[in-house]
Amino acid sequence: MRAFLAVSVVEPALTPLLELQNACRRDAPGVRWARTESLHLTLRFFADLDGGSVTALMREVAAGVASTPKFQLQLRDLGSFPAQRPRVLWLGVGEGKAALTNLFHAVDTAVDAAGFARDARPFSPHCTLGRPRQPWNGEANWNAPAAGIVTELPRFGVEAVDLYESRDGYRVIASAPIGVSATDSCRQPG
Numbered sequence: 001m002r003a004f005l006a007v008s009v010v011e012p013a014l015t016p017l018l019e020l021q022n023a024c025r026r027d028a029p030g031v032r033w034a035r036t037e038s039l040h041l042t043l044r045f046f047a048d049l050d051g052g053s054v055t056a057l058m059r060e061v062a063a064g065v066a067s068t069p070k071f072q073l074q075l076r077d078l079g080s081f082p083a084q085r086p087r088v089l090w091l092g093v094g095e096g097k098a099a100l101t102n103l104f105h106a107v108d109t110a111v112d113a114a115g116f117a118r119d120a121r122p123f124s125p126h127c128t129l130g131r132p133r134q135p136w137n138g139e140a141n142w143n144a145p146a147a148g149i150v151t152e153l154p155r156f157g158v159e160a161v162d163l164y165e166s167r168d169g170y171r172v173i174a175s176a177p178i179g180v181s182a183t184d185s186c187r188q189p190g
Contacts, residue, residue: 002166003049003173005061005107006040007100009127013075013156014039020091020150021129024078028138031089031130038170041073041093041100041127043107043161044119054163054174057114061161062176064110070159070179071099075127076152080142087134089142090126095155100125103178107161 009017017039025033049057073096080086093100104123112118132138163174 001046001049001051003046004042004164004166005044005111005161006042006164007073007103007158008160008162008172009039009041009075010156012154013073016150016153017075017091017127020153024089024129024142028089028130028132028142030136030138031132033130034128035169039127039129040162040164040170041125043104043123044111046116053114057111057116058163058174058176060110060114061107061163062180064106064113065103065161065176065178066180068103068106068178069099070157071103072096072155073100073158074153074155078129078142078151079126080139081124081126084139085134086132086136086139086142088126088128089130089132090128091151091153093125094152096158097125100158103158103161 014036018036021033025031074094075091076094077092079090079092081088081090101123104125108118158178160175160177162172163176164170165173
């Protein structure tokens with residue numbers, strides 16, 4: 001299955017993020033906007049994760065993030081990948097970036113311990129807001145958002161690493177709380 005480990009965006013940042021996304025939707029047409037349940041910051045992507053590996057993977061992730069303290073994260077500033085002819089429109093990370101990077105390294109080490117190869121790409125923390133349909137002529141509006149659009153959101157608490165399954169949308173299939181003993185930590189939703 002296609003899956004990824006991520007930090008989910010939660011309140012009090014989620015509602016302002018949706019408001020920002022709606023404002024961007026008006027100013028930058030021609031974009032497939034991310035759905036509410038898919039607003040997250042990816043820590044690790046798996047193109048083909050065997051369903052039988054989930055328990056072992058999450059056990060390692062839970063152990064790896066057990067000593068990572070909970071922290072506050074703030075999303076801010078619009079950006080795109082790549083800068084010219086973008087394929088991804090995103091909101092970057094302000095406060096909490098160092099703590100998020102530390103969490104990424106803990107997850108990366110845990111994923112390696114679970115037997116998965118490390119990702120060679122550098123960590124570039126962001127929350128994907130949308131993906132422009134190509135060709136897209138909205139770059140000017142994206143790079144210079146309309147006056148009054150707030151691109152600095154309230155801080156939110158990062159308390160878990162979620163494993164999302166990517167099939168017909170995204171859904172959380174397991175979660176490992178950070179800063180919690182590994183024996184108490186790995187949860188699988190309902």
